[in-house]
Amino acid sequence: MNDDKKEGQIAKNIENFTAEIPSDVFLWTSIGAMGISLTFKMLKKNDMALFVGQWAAPFLLMGIYNKIVKTEGSD
Numbered sequence: 001m002n003d004d005k006k007e008g009q010i011a012k013n014i015e016n017f018t019a020e021i022p023s024d025v026f027l028w029t030s031i032g033a034m035g036i037s038l039t040f041k042m043l044k045k046n047d048m049a050l051f052v053g054q055w056a057a058p059f060l061l062m063g064i065y066n067k068i069v070k071t072e073g074s075d
Helices: 009-018 023-042 046-053 056-072
Strands: none
Touching (some): 009 056
């Protein structure tokens, strides 16, 4: 690895803040988005169902990033 490159102060602050959030929060938020999307779909609000349903993947990715930062650190 190249040790010359370090994280910026803003990234460090964000990582320190998000490291305090339990990983379960991201998982349950993702599952909640899927449930809300299903509800909208059953109510025939297809545009809202698609909009909210697309939130699940980013929440899961944020959870993965959060877990990596907690276990490996940012620098």
